Amino acid sequence: MTSNIFEINYNGTGHSQNINTLGMREMQARVYEKRTSQYLLVKAPPASGKSRALMFVALDKLMNQGIKKAIIAVPERSIGKSFQSTELVKTGFFSDWFINPQNNLTDRGTSESKVSRFVKFISSSNPEDNIMVCTHATLRFAFNQLNNSDFDNVLLAIDEFHHVSQDNNSVLGNAIRNIMGNSSAHIVAMTGSYFRGDSVPILEPTDEQKFDKVIYTYYEQLEGYKYLKSFAMGYSFYRGRYTDALSEVLNTSKKTIIHIPNVNSGESTKDKYDEVDRILEELGDAKFDENTGLWLVTEESGRVLKIADLVNEDGREKVQEYIRNMAKIDDLDIIIALGMAKEGFDWPFAEYALTIGYRNSLTEIVQIIGRVTRDSSNKNHAQFTNLIAQPDAQDDEVMFAVNNVMKAITASLLMESVLAPNFNFKRKDNGDQKSNGTNIFIKGLKEPSTNRSKDIIQNDLNDLKASVLQDNQIQQAIAAGVEAKVINKQLIPRVIMNTYPDLTNDETEEVRQHLVAQSVIQSAEREEGISGKQFLKMANKFINIDEIAIDLIDQVNPFQRAYEVISKEIDAPTLRFIQDYMDGIKFIFSEDELIMLYPQIVQFKKENGRIPDKSSSDQYEQRLAYALLRLEQLRRERQDG
Incomplete structure (x- = not known):
């Protein structure tokens, strides 16, 4: 059975779906306010309308800011359809979005021909030849044939920007840095997941500071939906083969995306095709439909499930074409995938994501969750479940398994913050300042003294929390029950210094206090609820909300729930093994x-x-x-x- 780590309910205000006089949703209007920025980073969840937000900004740059060409780069061809020609004038904007078909390089064709077309596009003097859509790969190959100056007065928009990396082996990352440093190009970077908790940072701190940021949170998006009212995230352990545990976690009445384990993971059988066959067998009597490329599986009840297999390469094009063209809720029931159906994949009816095996990337987790958190009339609840192998203290690989479980749980706790409202913290200087709603006054809180620390506090706390939760020493401290002030005042500052090496000691402390306060108050809000209440529960004590002080906050472990969850669900011998191991390296x-x-x-x-x-x-x-x-x-x- 699935154990939910959290469930969040939303009010369904509809605000995020409303449009203004220019035809823009709430998030798009927020991005448009920053349209004159040379470097703009947009962090917003799936279905918030990032692609159309880019259209509005790009058209303004082309028509009003002296930009000659706009290039949109997407990670894979299927995402290119999000940027197809779109009528915008009819909803209030001053121009439509039109792409010459020959400049849509996400259609079929050879890589060589696409790179050639890209180079011709850059050098073209035709004023109507001004918008192109291509893949990240085409941009990388074309960059090698061009000079940095060729990107002068060009808008380069990178969709799913988390694919860029500051790693020396990242060709795309090197290209972006060269273009930023050696041309007058404008850059718009868009992503629904930009987590420093992943292994390699996306940008160097000096480069990142050049970007203006627009942050639109999951909470704002889901709170403003019409149909989807709640989201839950949970996990379940299994022993033996994961296919034998599917009946306990799978509800075939839900529109479901199943992601099988990476072939290099401990949960994988190393035969991905056999795993698909076993899943189909567990579901019922499977027959292949040559016309659609789908599997038609008859359950014991007689109900027929339509299942898309995106794991097998043979026939995948036909299945993908079917998925692209389907429009009705009854067209599909389940998708089985491995590396696909994550970022940019659009199946609004999907309501349940079952992910088997630990994912070491928080970005990947967020992308998978994004597949089921789109607003659709067929669902009022969305669920993400991670099916994980049960650790065994007698196993030689126990520490590997335990580490995976710890990371799965800490990643879940991060997601809880991403999906919950953020609080605005201010230093309390007198008794007349009263907390209300999400505005909290804290005694002794250090206000940001520089634009640098202010920018991190306003825009990057969830990303920074990802780094904190993914830190091995902090994970070990959580499992070992290390006291709160050790974690808050000694371990967390180390992570902040490693993540932002340019910060002074004062800036580090300012960021630390706001990070810990955000985490502790969010945890207390989940326990008791703050809005309209005078007291909240912190460390098993009820505290007057107007008496909160930073010294009190530092006595609370903001990540204690991870330890509570793991100690509750893992058997006693395994827990003792974890504690003994962690104590030895504390x-x-x-x-x-x-x-x-x-x-x-x-x-x-x-x-x-x-x-x-x-x-x-x-x-x-x-x-x-x-x-x-x-x-x-x-x-x-x-x-x-």
Whole structure:
């Protein structure tokens, strides 16, 4: 059975779907306000209308800002249809969006011919030859045949921008950096998932600071839907073969997308075709339909399911064509996929995402969730379930399995914040300042002192939380039950410094306080609800909302729920194994951490009249004591050297 980590309910205001006098939805209007920015990063969920928002901005740049050409690059051909010619004048805009068919390079054709067409497009002087859609791959190949200056006065829009990376092996990332540094190009970057918690950052901090940002949250989008009223995220453990556990987690009355495990994962049988066959067998009597490329599966009840197999390469084009052209709710029931049906995939009727095996990318999780969180009249609830192999303390690979479970749960907790409202925090300077709604006054809170820390606090807290939750040492601390102030004041600052190496100590502390406050208050709001209430529950205590102080917040572990969930669901021997293992590696320090901890050691000695004691029952003091021992050890090593 699925154990839901959380379920969030929405009010269905319809606001996100309403349009203004220019024909723009709420998110699109917000992007259009920034239309004059040379570099613009748009972070918004699926179905919020990013493609049309780009059309509005691109047309304004082409007609009013001196931009000569607009190039839209998408990760795969199927997403190109989102940017096809569209009538915009009839809903109030000043121009329609028109693409010459020869400039839609997401249609069929050879890579060589598309690159050739791209190069000709760049050099064309025809004023009507001004908009092109291509794939990321075509852009990469064409870039190698062009000079940076060829992109002068060109708008380059990158859809699904998380494909860009600052890794030296990222051709697309290098291309973007070169174009930014050596041309007058304008860049619009669009993504529904831009998480630093993934392995390689997308942009270097110095490059990212050049971008204006428009953030439209999942919460704003779902709160403004008409039909979809709730979303839940859960997980279920299985032993043996995952196909044997499908009956416990699968409801075939729901429009479902099943993502089977990556072939390199521990959950995979290494035979993806056999896995598809086993799933079909579990569902019923399967027969292949030559006309559509679908599997027609008859259940015991006699009901016939229409199932699309996107795992097998043979016949995949026919299935994809069927999916592109279907329009009715009864046209399809289930999709089985491996690497497909994630980003940019549009099946509005989908309401249940069953993902088998741990996904190490938060971006991938968000993309999969995006497939089922579109508004549609057939659903009022959407569900994401992660089916994970049950860890076994007797297994030689137990730590690998445990690490996967920890990451799956922490990723889920991140998603809970993405899908919940954000709070606005202000420093409380007098008793007349009262918290209300999402505006919270906190005693002792450091306000952002620079534009840099203000930008991170306003735009990047969820991305930063992804980095915190994916940090191995913090995961270990969560599992070991390390005290809250150790996590909040020692481990989290280290992650912030690694993520934003350009920050000063003061800026780091400002960001830290807002990150911890956001996480703790969101957790308290989930427990009790804040709106209209005078008290909220923090660390099993009821606190007057107008008496909240940063010192009190630092005593609360914002990620305690991860430990509570894992200890509840995993058997006792496995839990003890986790705790024993984590306790053995609890005090490991990097050089940056020691530099950060030294002032805390000095402050402890000043306040207590003694150095911290490693045998103390207080974990904060213990960690300071071990840090002091390590500092003394390093000092002796340098003296001896």
